[in-house]
Every structure is written in C-alpha cells, then in structure tokens.
Amino acid sequence: MYPSKFEHVPVQSIDDAITALKEYDDAELIAGGQSLVPLQKTRFASPDHLIDIGNIDELQYVEAEDDAVRVGALATHTEIQQAPPIRDHVHLFSECISQIADWPVRNQGTFGGTIAEADPSGDYLPVMQVLNPDIELAGPEGERMVPFDEFYIGMFTVDMAETELVIGARIPKIETAVPDAAAVGSTYKKHAERSGDYALVGIAAIVAIDADGMVADAKLSVGAVGPLTRATEAEAAVEGTELDENALNEAAAAVREAVLPDEEGPEGEYKEAMAGEFAERALQTAYERATENL
Ligand SMILES: Cc1cc2nc3c(=O)[nH]c(=O)nc-3n(C[C@H](O)[C@H](O)[C@H](O)COP(=O)(O)OP(=O)(O)OC[C@H]3O[C@@H](n4cnc5c(N)ncnc54)[C@H](O)[C@@H]3O)c2cc1C
Structure with a gap:
C-alpha cells in the first residue's frame, strides 16, 4: 500500500523544527523513516505533514x-x-x-x-x-x-x-555506573527467531565487582517480554555473591517471576523461560567481562 497524501516539510535547524511542530496540527517528525514509513504504508499513521529533520547538522x-x-x-x-x-x-x-x-x-x-x-x-x-x-x-x-x-x-x-x-x-x-567498583562488565543478549528479527527476549546487564570478585552491584533489564522490566529481585539475588550456580539459578527464577508476557499459553511460557535463560547468560557474560577488567 502507498502512504496517504502528505506535505513534506524539510527543516534545517532545531528552531525550525519546533516552529513547524507548532504550526501544523496533524504533523509527525521524520528522521530515518524506518518506523514511520512502514506505519504510513500500512496506514497506521497518516499525518498530513511530515516534518523532515533528517538534515539538521547540529543533531x-x-x-x-x-x-x-x-x-x-x-x-x-x-x-x-x-x-x-x-x-x-x-x-x-x-x-x-x-x-x-x-x-x-x-x-x-x-x-x-x-x-x-x-x-x-x-x-x-x-x-x-x-x-x-x-x-x-x-x-x-x-x-x-x-x-x-x-x-x-x-x-x-x-x-x-x-x-x-x-x-x-x-x-x-x-x-562510572558504580564509582567504587573495582571493575565493571556489561552485555546485551538477544533471543530472536532468526538473526535480525525483532527480539523475543532482549536482556541488558551491567555487573560491577569488588577486588575479590564479589558482585558489588548488578543492573538487569528485560525487554520484549511484555512491559519493559527492571529485574530488581534478580539483581539482589546476585549481589554479594561470586555469581555461583545458586545465585544464577535464583536470578533466573526471579526473572521468570518478574516478566509479564503479552502472550498466553505455551508462547508466553516459552518467553518466560527464555527470559530466565538469557538473563542467566547475560549476567554470566557481564561478570566474566568484569573479571577480565580487574
Ligand atoms: C525491517 C525493519 C526491521 C527492524 N528491526 C529492528 C530490530 O530488530 N530492533 C530494533 O530495535 N528496531 C528495529 N527496527 C526499527 C528501527 O530500529 C528504526 O530505526 C527505529 O525504530 C526508528 O528510528 P528512525 O530514525 O527510523 O525513526 P522514524 O521512523 O523517522 O520515526 C519514528 C517515530 O519517532 C518520531 N521521531 C523521529 N525522530 C524524532 C526526534 N528526534 N524527536 C522526537 N520524535 C522523533 C517520529 O515522528 C516517529 O513517530 C526495524 C525497522 C525495520 C524497518
């Protein structure tokens, strides 16, 4: 399908973009167009004006x-x-x-x-x-x-x-995430059906350790499984440990408990299980990277 008719409004500065946003009622900004254009083509978005910010050098x-x-x-x-x-x-x-x-x-x-x-x-x-x-x-x-x-x-x-x-x-x-830590490691793990697909599960982890290799601080977030979830219970489960198997198992269980998949039945259960599995892998990788940085 083609997008519905719209007026292209190119702007060259932040001020011009704001002026255009104030001027036009039914307007959308367009930057790379990778989300908006598919929405226009399927008519989920049909703005009358497209304010094109793609050439604003200062951004x-x-x-x-x-x-x-x-x-x-x-x-x-x-x-x-x-x-x-x-x-x-x-x-x-x-x-x-x-x-x-x-x-x-x-x-x-x-x-x-x-x-x-x-x-x-x-x-x-x-x-x-x-x-x-x-x-x-x-x-x-x-x-x-x-x-x-x-x-x-x-x-x-x-x-x-x-x-x-x-x-x-x-x-x-x-x-700088944990100023007193001896070393910090991080990772992003994605589980998708095929390489390049949208995530079924996306996990970001940052692990900070002290000089003895104990986890001083962990940050763990789960995306694509229902609402974005900060897995605070899982973080607490690994803090103060050397990220042994028990701690990892506890963290994975806490993640499975925390996520709220949109899908019901086996699909939701699968995403829950994968969230736990990939959280474990992410924590492990972030921890290993932190120890390499010691
Ligand atoms: C085939 C395909 C596969 C993709 N796969 C993935 C994937 O695996 N993972 C992933 O994360 N993403 C994926 N994407 C999305 C992609 O990352 C988009 O680039 C991104 O979502 C939007 O960036 P954009 O610059 O193209 O935004 P646009 O499409 O130009 O705009 C998107 C929205 O943001 C608004 N907007 C744009 N710039 C600004 C601004 N500066 N201030 C305020 N509002 C603004 C627009 O008005 C519009 O509503 C995929 C996209 C496609 C087409």
Whole structure:
C-alpha cells in the first residue's frame, strides 16, 4: 500500500523544527523513516505533514565527555555502534545495535527516532533502562533534560510534548555506573527467531565487582517480554555473591517471576523461560567481562 497524501516539510535547524511542530496540527517528525514509513504504508499513521529533520547538522554527533558519551538525535545506529567512545565505554550499547535488523535499517534508523518511538520489542529499551541516560529535549519553552526512567512512561509512550523533539542524550560510561567498583562488565543478549528479527527476549546487564570478585552491584533489564522490566529481585539475588550456580539459578527464577508476557499459553511460557535463560547468560557474560577488567 502507498502512504496517504502528505506535505513534506524539510527543516534545517532545531528552531525550525519546533516552529513547524507548532504550526501544523496533524504533523509527525521524520528522521530515518524506518518506523514511520512502514506505519504510513500500512496506514497506521497518516499525518498530513511530515516534518523532515533528517538534515539538521547540529543533531549529528557522537562525542565523548569525561564521564559520559553524548549522542545526537540524528546519529544513526551504525554511527553509534562504530563510534570509539561507545565501543570503549558503553560496550553493551554497541553490542545491542549490532543485533538490530540489518545494515540498511542500521544505516538509516536514528537514536532520536528509536527513543521517541519507545517500541517495547525494540532493542534499545533494556539498554537504556540499565544505563539511565539523560534524554535531551527541545521545545517552545527551551531545552530540558530528563532521566530515561522518567522519560520512558510505558510502551510507545514517553514524556515528550507534541511540540517537542528529542535532540540527544548523555549516556554514562559504564565504568562510572558504580564509582567504587573495582571493575565493571556489561552485555546485551538477544533471543530472536532468526538473526535480525525483532527480539523475543532482549536482556541488558551491567555487573560491577569488588577486588575479590564479589558482585558489588548488578543492573538487569528485560525487554520484549511484555512491559519493559527492571529485574530488581534478580539483581539482589546476585549481589554479594561470586555469581555461583545458586545465585544464577535464583536470578533466573526471579526473572521468570518478574516478566509479564503479552502472550498466553505455551508462547508466553516459552518467553518466560527464555527470559530466565538469557538473563542467566547475560549476567554470566557481564561478570566474566568484569573479571577480565580487574
Ligand atoms: C525491517 C525493519 C526491521 C527492524 N528491526 C529492528 C530490530 O530488530 N530492533 C530494533 O530495535 N528496531 C528495529 N527496527 C526499527 C528501527 O530500529 C528504526 O530505526 C527505529 O525504530 C526508528 O528510528 P528512525 O530514525 O527510523 O525513526 P522514524 O521512523 O523517522 O520515526 C519514528 C517515530 O519517532 C518520531 N521521531 C523521529 N525522530 C524524532 C526526534 N528526534 N524527536 C522526537 N520524535 C522523533 C517520529 O515522528 C516517529 O513517530 C526495524 C525497522 C525495520 C524497518
């Protein structure tokens, strides 16, 4: 199917984008178009105006700061994945992006579009939940910064007014996640039917250890199994342990208990079981990486 008729409104600056958002009633921003265009083609979205922010140069960057990496809203998945500060300091994000769809999607899809879309099957959400970056927004009242855990309200719902846009984020380097830890490791594990498919389960884990190899702090988030789930009971089960088999089993059981799959019956049970299994694998990998960093 073709999209319904719309007016293309290209803008060259953040201010112009805000002016256009204020001016047009039935308007949508378009960045990489990887989510919006399929929705238009299937007529799940039929905006009268498409405000095209794809050429706003000031939104295209990935740059390191002291304890964070700043990512512009128009940085593509590929640009983020390949950026040295992300590979070196936010490894799980780079690992996550490498498992999104395929090259054409990763070359077009942007950080801002993905964060604003807040698709519960998307790979970003669990990673963002464990990192809790500050999301930067701009609107008629100026700019504001919101921690991800306040920005993300629920599936497809974020704290963003109709006249605002995401302009970027300040993502903490994982070594700053637990300042007193001796070493930190992280990973993103995805379970999908075929490589490049949307996730059946997506798990982000950060594990910080002390000098004796004991888990000082763990952050674990489960995506694509019903609502985005921060697995706090599982985190507590591994903290203070050397991540032995008992701790891992307890964590997996806590994850199975915490998730609420949308599917009923065997499909839901399968996702629950896989959430436990992949959480275990993620914790193990993050722990091993932390010990390598000791
Ligand atoms: C075939 C295919 C497979 C895919 N597989 C995966 C996958 O495995 N995992 C995964 O995570 N994702 C997947 N995606 C989604 C992909 O990651 C998209 O790139 C991403 O969801 C949207 O980014 P975009 O720049 O293309 O956004 P767009 O499609 O341009 O916009 C998406 C939405 O965000 C809004 N928006 C865009 N930019 C901004 C901004 N700066 N501020 C506020 N609102 C904004 C738009 O108005 C629109 O509502 C897939 C997409 C396709 C087409």
